[in-house]
Amino acid sequence: MARPNDEVGALLQEYSDLISITGGDEFKARAYEKAARAVAGYHEDVSRLDVRKLREIPNVGKSIADKVVEYLRTGQVRVVEELRAKIPAGVREMIAIPTLGPKKAMLLYRDLGISSVDELVHAIHSERLRELKGFGPRTEENILHGIQVLQQAGGRVHLNVATEVADEIVAELSAVTGCSRCCYAGSLRRFRETVGDVDVLAAAKDPGKLMRAFSQMSTVDEVIAHGEKKTSVRTTKGLQVDLRVVPPEAWGAALQYFTGSKQHNIRTREMAVHARLKLSEYGLFDVETGDLVVSETEDEVYQRLGLPWIPPPLREDRGEIEAAQRGELPDLVSLDDIRGDLHTHTNLTDGLSTLEEMVREAARRGYSYYAVTDHAPNLYMQRMSDDKMLAQREEARRLDGKHRRMRLLHGTELNIDPDGEVDWPHDFLAGFDLCVASVHSHFTQPAREMTRRIVRACENPYVNIIGHPTARLIGRRPGVDADLDEVFRACARTGTALEINAYPDRLDLNDENILRAKHFGVKFAINSDSHSVVHLGFLRYGVGTAQRGWLTAEDVINTWPLRRLRTFLRKGR
Known part of the structure; x- marks a missing residue:
C-alpha cells in the first residue's frame, strides 16, 4: 500500500496544477508544489500528525496543513473539488502530457475548445494548433511524442x-x-x-x-x-x-513459468522439446512416459535443461540463454555490493532532511562512504552561493567518520548549461571530492547540440559522473535527443562514470542503454538522488536496473573500496 505521504503529496501537486491551469496565483501554485514534494518525502507518516506537527514539515504552513487534515479526515478537500469542477477531466489529463503543461493545456481549451487527448491529436493532424502563438511544427512534434510517452505508460x-x-x-x-x-x-x-x-x-x-x-x-x-x-x-x-x-512440489516450475518473460519461456520450452521433455507451470515432464522429472526448485528446472540458474532480471531473451550455455553469465551486482551513495541532497537546496540526518541514515544502512551533492548556483531557484557551499563543506568535514566511521565526501550536482559549461570555474571545483553533472534545462535541443553539450561536460576534468544522463521522467518527459553512443565513447575516453539514477520515476540510464554503454567500457554509479532520508532505500531499484543491464560489481564505482574510488575520481589529474 502506498504511503499516506505519497497520496497527500499527489493531491497537493494536483492542486498546484489546478491553480496554474485556471490562471491562479503562480506564487501560490509554486508553494503547493514545494509542499507536495516535502510531504511525499517526509520521514514520518503524515496520517498520524496533527496540524501543529504537520507545520513542522518544510514548506507546510497552516493553510496547507489544514487541507491535509481535511483530506485525511474526509477523503477530499473542498477547494480542490471546486477547481476540479471548473475544468473538464480531459483537460486535466492533458496537463500530464510531457512538454505540454498546465498553461498550454488551458490555452488549448480556452482558444480552440480542445478538451481531451484524442481531440488534441486530431487538432495537431489538422494543423489547428498553428493558429496559436508559440505552437509551430516543432511544438506539435514534441506534443505528439509526449502523448506517445504517456500512452506507453498506460495503466502501469x-x-x-x-x-x-x-x-x-x-x-x-x-x-x-x-x-x-x-x-x-x-x-x-x-x-x-x-x-x-x-x-x-x-x-x-x-x-x-x-x-x-x-x-x-x-x-x-x-x-x-x-x-x-x-x-x-x-x-x-x-x-x-x-x-x-x-502445491509445494510444483513451486520451482511455477515460479520459473510465472516470472517470465514470455520470450524467455518460449526459449526454455523449446529446449525442453529438443530434450524430449515438456515444460509447464506444473513441472518438467518426460514426453513419452508423462512422468514428472523435476519441479520443486528453479535450480532443478534449469539444471535439467542443461543450464545454470538464470537471475530473473536477465530473463528477457537478450542473450542470457546463450551466455548460460557458454558458462558466461555475469555475476550480477547486488545491493550488498554497494559501499556508498554518491548523489544525494539536503535541505540546503531542494532536499527535506538535514545533512546530519542524511549522514546518520546512510551510516545506519552500513555504508563505508557517502556523498552529499547539493545543487550548484546555476539552478537559480535553489539559491546556492559559494559561501553556503563552503559552509556545508566545513560541516561535512566535522561529520566525516562521526557515524559508524563512515567517510563523508563533499560534492555537488552541477548543471550542464546549453553549451556544455558547468557552474563553477576549475579552481573552485578542485575543492570538491566529486562532481555530478546533469542536464536540468533546455531539454529539446537538437541532437547534435545536445550530444556536444554532454560530451563537453565529460571532458571537464572535474566532472566525475553524468547524472540521470537522458533526463527522462518515466511517463512524463522523454529522454533528450542525443547520440548516446558518442556520449558513451566520451565517458570511456575521459574516465567519466554514467549514473544509474535509482529514483523510481527516472531509472536513468535504463537497462537497454546500460547494455550498450557497457560495451564501450563505461563505468557506472548507482545512486539514489535522495532528497530525504526515506529516499535512500530507492537504491534497490537502481541495482535491479543495473542487473537488467548485465552489470557486475566491477562495473560500478560505488562498490569499490574508498581508496580505489578516490583514484578514479581524480580522472588522471
Missing part, C-alpha cells in the same frame, strides 16, 4: 509503487498457517521499470485458506475473480494483483 505504475504493494501482500500471506513459500513473480521480479499488475505466487497444500486471507486483506478494494488456483483483486490504490497457489 512505477516500480516502487508495485513493490510496496507486493511486499505488504507477500509478508501477510507468508504469515498464514500452511503457506510454505510466497514471493512475487512476473515483471516485478524481473525489475521492469513499470508494472501493469502484480503476480504473487504461493505454495500450500490447502489453497483455500490463502485465497480467503488474500481476499480479506485491508488493501483489497474489489475481488475481480475468485477460484481455487487463482484469485484476482484490485487494491485500494487501483493496482490489480493476481494470486496463484500451487
Whole structure:
C-alpha cells in the first residue's frame, strides 16, 4: 500500500496544477508544489500528525496543513473539488502530457475548445494548433511524442509503487498457517521499470485458506475473480494483483513459468522439446512416459535443461540463454555490493532532511562512504552561493567518520548549461571530492547540440559522473535527443562514470542503454538522488536496473573500496 505521504503529496501537486491551469496565483501554485514534494518525502507518516506537527514539515504552513487534515479526515478537500469542477477531466489529463503543461493545456481549451487527448491529436493532424502563438511544427512534434510517452505508460505504475504493494501482500500471506513459500513473480521480479499488475505466487497444500486471507486483506478494494488456483483483486490504490497457489512440489516450475518473460519461456520450452521433455507451470515432464522429472526448485528446472540458474532480471531473451550455455553469465551486482551513495541532497537546496540526518541514515544502512551533492548556483531557484557551499563543506568535514566511521565526501550536482559549461570555474571545483553533472534545462535541443553539450561536460576534468544522463521522467518527459553512443565513447575516453539514477520515476540510464554503454567500457554509479532520508532505500531499484543491464560489481564505482574510488575520481589529474 502506498504511503499516506505519497497520496497527500499527489493531491497537493494536483492542486498546484489546478491553480496554474485556471490562471491562479503562480506564487501560490509554486508553494503547493514545494509542499507536495516535502510531504511525499517526509520521514514520518503524515496520517498520524496533527496540524501543529504537520507545520513542522518544510514548506507546510497552516493553510496547507489544514487541507491535509481535511483530506485525511474526509477523503477530499473542498477547494480542490471546486477547481476540479471548473475544468473538464480531459483537460486535466492533458496537463500530464510531457512538454505540454498546465498553461498550454488551458490555452488549448480556452482558444480552440480542445478538451481531451484524442481531440488534441486530431487538432495537431489538422494543423489547428498553428493558429496559436508559440505552437509551430516543432511544438506539435514534441506534443505528439509526449502523448506517445504517456500512452506507453498506460495503466502501469512505477516500480516502487508495485513493490510496496507486493511486499505488504507477500509478508501477510507468508504469515498464514500452511503457506510454505510466497514471493512475487512476473515483471516485478524481473525489475521492469513499470508494472501493469502484480503476480504473487504461493505454495500450500490447502489453497483455500490463502485465497480467503488474500481476499480479506485491508488493501483489497474489489475481488475481480475468485477460484481455487487463482484469485484476482484490485487494491485500494487501483493496482490489480493476481494470486496463484500451487502445491509445494510444483513451486520451482511455477515460479520459473510465472516470472517470465514470455520470450524467455518460449526459449526454455523449446529446449525442453529438443530434450524430449515438456515444460509447464506444473513441472518438467518426460514426453513419452508423462512422468514428472523435476519441479520443486528453479535450480532443478534449469539444471535439467542443461543450464545454470538464470537471475530473473536477465530473463528477457537478450542473450542470457546463450551466455548460460557458454558458462558466461555475469555475476550480477547486488545491493550488498554497494559501499556508498554518491548523489544525494539536503535541505540546503531542494532536499527535506538535514545533512546530519542524511549522514546518520546512510551510516545506519552500513555504508563505508557517502556523498552529499547539493545543487550548484546555476539552478537559480535553489539559491546556492559559494559561501553556503563552503559552509556545508566545513560541516561535512566535522561529520566525516562521526557515524559508524563512515567517510563523508563533499560534492555537488552541477548543471550542464546549453553549451556544455558547468557552474563553477576549475579552481573552485578542485575543492570538491566529486562532481555530478546533469542536464536540468533546455531539454529539446537538437541532437547534435545536445550530444556536444554532454560530451563537453565529460571532458571537464572535474566532472566525475553524468547524472540521470537522458533526463527522462518515466511517463512524463522523454529522454533528450542525443547520440548516446558518442556520449558513451566520451565517458570511456575521459574516465567519466554514467549514473544509474535509482529514483523510481527516472531509472536513468535504463537497462537497454546500460547494455550498450557497457560495451564501450563505461563505468557506472548507482545512486539514489535522495532528497530525504526515506529516499535512500530507492537504491534497490537502481541495482535491479543495473542487473537488467548485465552489470557486475566491477562495473560500478560505488562498490569499490574508498581508496580505489578516490583514484578514479581524480580522472588522471
